[in-house]
Amino acid sequence: MYSQALNAPTPLADTSPEATRFQERIDAEERIEPNDWMPEAYRRTLVRQISQHAHSEIVGMLPEGNWITRAPSLKRKAALLAKVQDEGGHGLYLYAAAETLGVSREELVDQLLSGRAKYSSIFNYPTLTWADIGAIGWLVDGAAIMNQIPLCRCSYGPYARAMIRVCKEESFHQRQGYEIMLTLCRGTAEQKAMAQDALNRWWWPCLMMFGPPDSQSSHSDTSMRWKIKRFTNDALRQKFVDATVPQGHYLGLTFPDPDLRFEDGHWRFGAIDWEEFRRVLAGDGPCNRERLAARRQAHADGAWVREAARAHAAKQRAKAA
Amino acid sequence: MATTSITLDETPARALLLARADDALVLGHRLSEWTGRAPLLEEELALANIALDLIGQARALYQATELDEDALAYRRDAHQFRNALIVELPNGDFAVTIARLFLVSVASDLYWRAAVADPLLGPIAAKAEKETAYHVRHAAEWLVRLGDGTAESHRRAQDALDLLWPYTGELFEPVRSGPDPAALRPDWEEAVSAMIARATLRRPADGWMQSGGRAGRHTEHLGRMLAEMQVLPRTYPDARW
Numbered sequence: 307m308y309s310q311a312l313n314a315p316t317p318l319a320d321t322s323p324e325a326t327r328f329q330e331r332i333d334a335e336e337r338i339e340p341n342d343w344m345p346e347a348y349r350r351t352l353v354r355q356i357s358q359h360a361h362s363e364i365v366g367m368l369p370e371g372n373w374i375t376r377a378p379s380l381k382r383k384a385a386l387l388a389k390v391q392d393e394g395g396h397g398l399y400l401y402a403a404a405e406t407l408g409v410s411r412e413e414l415v416d417q418l419l420s421g422r423a424k425y426s427s428i429f430n431y432p433t434l435t436w437a438d439i440g441a442i443g444w445l446v447d448g449a450a451i452m453n454q455i456p457l458c459r460c461s462y463g464p465y466a467r468a469m470i471r472v473c474k475e476e477s478f479h480q481r482q483g484y485e486i487m488l489t490l491c492r493g494t495a496e497q498k499a500m501a502q503d504a505l506n507r508w509w510w511p512c513l514m515m516f517g518p519p520d521s522q523s524s525h526s527d528t529s530m531r532w533k534i535k536r537f538t539n540d541a542l543r544q545k546f547v548d549a550t551v552p553q554g555h556y557l558g559l560t561f562p563d564p565d566l567r568f569e570d571g572h573w574r575f576g577a578i579d580w581e582e583f584r585r586v587l588a589g590d591g592p593c594n595r596e597r598l599a600a601r602r603q604a605h606a607d608g609a610w611v612r613e614a615a616r617a618h619a620a621k622q623r624a625k626a627a
Numbered sequence: 628m629a630t631t632s633i634t635l636d637e638t639p640a641r642a643l644l645l646a647r648a649d650d651a652l653v654l655g656h657r658l659s660e661w662t663g664r665a666p667l668l669e670e671e672l673a674l675a676n677i678a679l680d681l682i683g684q685a686r687a688l689y690q691a692t693e694l695d696e697d698a699l700a701y702r703r704d705a706h707q708f709r710n711a712l713i714v715e716l717p718n719g720d721f722a723v724t725i726a727r728l729f730l731v732s733v734a735s736d737l738y739w740r741a742a743v744a745d746p747l748l749g750p751i752a753a754k755a756e757k758e759t760a761y762h763v764r765h766a767a768e769w770l771v772r773l774g775d776g777t778a779e780s781h782r783r784a785q786d787a788l789d790l791l792w793p794y795t796g797e798l799f800e801p802v803r804s805g806p807d808p809a810a811l812r813p814d815w816e817e818a819v820s821a822m823i824a825r826a827t828l829r830r831p832a833d834g835w836m837q838s839g840g841r842a843g844r845h846t847e848h849l850g851r852m853l854a855e856m857q858v859l860p861r862t863y864p865d866a867r868w
């Protein structure tokens with residue numbers, strides 16, 4: 307699904323000639339490629355961001371996967387399965403992009419399973435009804451697009467290129483999710499209530515996806531200077547709200563925010579519960595433990611399969627030699 | 628409250644379409660249950676691809692009955708399903724999933740090849756055959772990896788074949804119309820035996836064969852699968868999704 311705007315560490319100032327040349331290339335909008343010189347902190351920041359993004363795609367398969375076997379029509383079943391498969395594909399390209407920075411997928415997966423790596427907080431919320439599948443597509447993929455479109459111009463070439471492909475698919479997911487919501491909202495009273503309930507539960511967590519407010523995220527300056535990030539968390543969040551509120555009104559739904567109002571060309575929203583965000587990020591959301599346990603279980607159950615594949619490949623190599 | 632199940636007039640043409648459609652849907656559904664659980668990410672995507680092909684085949688076949696595809700999938704009771712028992716068995720471990728996919732796909736591929744000339748199935752068969760040929764390749768590659776890999780994977784693959792073998796006879800039972808499945812059996816035997824040997828596995832002996840799926844007498848597993856799959860259309864019978 308997408309990269310949470312999480313804090314990156316503040317790197318030390320580097321005044322070496324390579325560092326100066328590097329910054330000049332960034333300023334000139336040149337793409338940095340895997341074999342180019344880059345500051346260690348730039349590499350570390352990217353590895354962290356890209357791998358968190360990859361982990362989010364993979365963990366994000368779980369809440370939506372929860373409804374594949376209960377999708378209410380064959381068309382919806384196929385579309386949801388294809389969507390979840392796309393998310394797995396995003397995980398795959400993102401791990402590959404991270405690998406260009408000198409880390410292995412195994413290491414990154416190990417960080418996820420051991421609980422050292424973060425992934426987007428949104429996937430620690432449960433999918434309780436079919437309407438959640440609509441709400442996730444509409445809102446979560448919608449938020450992902452806001453975050454990821456600027457990443458298509460990220461200074462690191464392999465990440466930017468991965469994002470171009472990912473964004474095309476995310477916009478398709480967003481439209482599909484909205485269409486599920488529209489069908490529910492034009493359906494029976496129970497269906498409309500389901501849609502409203504899903505919006506009530508997903509709205510605030512989706513606003514949190516953009517990360518802490520600018521006043522609290524002291525680290526985005528460096529990412530901006532390196533053109534890994536191009537807009538602040540608050541700017542992206544506002545853009546998302548402005549785009550999404552009219553869509554919700556068109557559905558005939560109400561946003562769970564009594565302070566929501568249109569002012570100076572923007573939809574202004576009420577206070578976000580940052581305490582909840584911190585808690586979920588720290589591991590105490592409704593589903594953190596389940597999500598990680600599900601990933602660990604799949605990994606452990608598959609160990610004998612991966613081992614068999616390696617053993618067979620080794621035997622084939624020995625035969626060929 | 629009245630039942631939410633449909634009744635249908637099963638003409639020979641419909642019976643033929645439903646048998647193939649139900650095989651595809653039930654196996655596709657089983658494969659979709661692997662989402663988020665596969666042993667590696669690439670396999671997650673491959674199983675989803677195969678599941679999508681199968682669900683696509685099921686839809687084309689249901690549509691060919693000229694009845695509503697969702698009514699057929701979501702409003703029939705277990706005894707109205709016409710799939711072979713082998714596809715409804717639970718996934719088991721990855722070896723069972725692969726062995727089943729292999730055994731069934733080899734039979735389906737032969738069937739679709741024979742069906743290309745059939746007036747009713749022809750248009751669907753041509754596409755389904757191409758897809759199924761890939762399913763056979765994918766499953767066969769894994770069967771060889773598992774059979775040849777480690778002592779554990781070999782044991783699991785053999786257990787899987789032994790478990791599934793009694794369900795393979797039903798794939799060749801005669802039907803009222805369309806290509807005769809019984810005629811495909813020698814080619815299936817040959818292809819399956821060759822691949823089992825390549826995987827260093829043992830072909831199980833033919834003993835008692837399970838049967839009943841085509842007549843609507845299923846295992847205990849189908850009812851549970853349908854209870855989950857059909858829950859929304861059954862709970863909200865007036866809703867459109």
Ligand SMILES: [Fe+2]
Pocket residue numbers: 307308363392393396472476
């Ligand atoms: Fe994604």
Ligand SMILES: [Fe+2]
Pocket residue numbers: 307393447475476479
């Ligand atoms: Fe997506």
